[in-house]
Amino acid sequence: MVLQKRLDYGFNGFQVPVTPRAPRSARRRSTISKRDEDNSMGAFDLLATVAGKLLLEGESSPASSHTSTGKEKCSIVNDSCPDGDKPLKVEPCDQGSCDRKFFVSDNISQGHNQSCSSKESPVHQNESHSVMTTSNCSERFVSDMLVGGKCKNEIGSFTSKVQAGSSVYRESGECKLDGEAKVIVKDETNKRGEVLIGTGADMCSLEDPMVWEGEPPALVSSDSSTKVPICVDHIPQKPILASRDDVKIVSRDDDENSSGCTHPSTTTRYLRTAQRIGDRRIRKVLASRYWKAAPKMKDGAYSNSYRDMRPIYHGRKNGYKRQRSQMNMPFKKRRLFDRSTVLKSNGGISSESFFDSANAISSSVAGQHSAFQSRNSHVKLRIKSFRVPELFIEIPETATVGSLKKTVMDAVTAVLGGGLCVGVLLQGKKLRDDTKTLQQTGISQDDQIDSLGFTLEPNPPHTPTPLCSGDSPRMLPCDVLQPLTRYAPDPSSEASLEPHMAALGSFIESDHDSAPSPTDTSADKSTTDSKALVVVPEMSAEALAVVPGNRKSKRFDIGQRRIRRPFSVAEVEALVQAVEKLGTGRWRDVKMRAFENAKHRTYVDLKDKWKTLVHTARISPQQRRGEPVPQELLDRVLTAHAYWSQQQAKQQLKHPESCVLV
């Protein structure tokens, strides 16, 4: 048996909150709640436009692992870059079938990585590029974001059409938001004459053939013969004017009704190895099923266990076993094998531990978005880009590039398809009342428009709720996870307040609505610097998982494995304390007592955690993994376990009749 080497790539800025499957309880819930509807119509229906159309597309796409298929959305462009950072970018693309709008490639030049990219892509050295590499990465992508086409709202209450023109600004008369406002996402030719949307090689740095393996990603053009790849991070040497018709993307939303939706959004993040220098972490992590999705992988390639703590040989054993058993498995079961292969981590460059605290996909609209007041009293906005939270990916060295692409794609897709909703921030403050008009909120005012921001959030925002927050759990300040806030050298991150994601690791659910967002404090900062737009805090992944944002996300949700959320010491502490008090057979009570507000922790989870705690306490410290649990707690675990085991035995002696014969 060969130990499988896995490459860990921390995607700074991806924050991949692989949308966790909704808790069972949630999954059982009714389909579409009122809230869903409300949210679906939330701010500009960007959710539907952006998340729904773009991301979910990957759902049905075949699992292609070969780069030769040209179906991958994730591309690793520059392999010449040493071990250090491997920039990746998520780009909107269209494989012709409009199956997916995103793909990831890594051709972003980085400030500290100039030598690499410059070699491959001379263009990176030009002035326009320096912008990206230095402080304006995200900004650049903003323009990339093309939102357009017709999108029929599923709720059917209204139709919105957000369009993005290419270099030529265009306004759609059909664009309607709640019948009140028109949002035009415009991609304007920038001053430098750079156009983000163009055709063919002009658009992206194709110096490196690897960029577009197979068929070049392109938008579906009205003229089917014309492919319009959208790569924002590569600044075309010359401006390319594309007519609006050139950028039409067929929406898959409602096959019958949706005609076209264009909104490729691009985000650039850096893909980097989790550790420095050629350091490839060798881990055997993730359940074998995580990797099952990666086609063409040999048995040995499968990860062996999800606990990262099992003997290697289990890997093969399990992989084989699963592989076989899967064949005779009902679909319901089988689907579980195709789960996401991504884990979310703190993404810290040097951070070792996985930690999926912020389950929030808190994607934020990074970068500036400019707004324009049109003569029709319409508010025109240009959203430069949405930030995709950080992702953490692990993949065997033996995996193909294609599988890596797919893995990344899946991760991104999972995140985006998990039910995103759009949040609107003004002056750094979140606008929660969806019923207010842009006029009322001030969005339409010239002086306010620059402080407007959008965020992509993992879960539908709470509907406007009363001031009282009693209904929602609050986040404990403790257990703040610093690493989470790490982002790639993206200038926009400066503007974004990182701290917001901090507390997500807390076992106490945070309350999106009531918890003051860090953003609030920087309102003035946003205000003046249009570049620094929003930041999006909030949302706990949990919330995300609980209520699918829309039908699509719902489908996506199916079979989605819950994201792994290691227990924090604080949680362990709470668990231990509760068990000491209640015993080991009353998980329901333990849950209610200590994890009432931690919706993502079910009593089964607690029971399982206790099980592992007992195990952990029994093994040598050297064998333990993950965030170390204070020995003191482990001692208490053993003590409590012993005590309650004894109690249980006593009970059985007293009431043998209740004892089940084995």
Place this chain on the structure above:
DNA sequence: ATTAGGG
């Protein structure tokens, strides 16, 4: 819906 255990 819970609990207990194996995977």
Place this chain on the structure above:
DNA sequence: CCCTAAT
């Protein structure tokens, strides 16, 4: 964490 069986 998932999945099941048994309550």
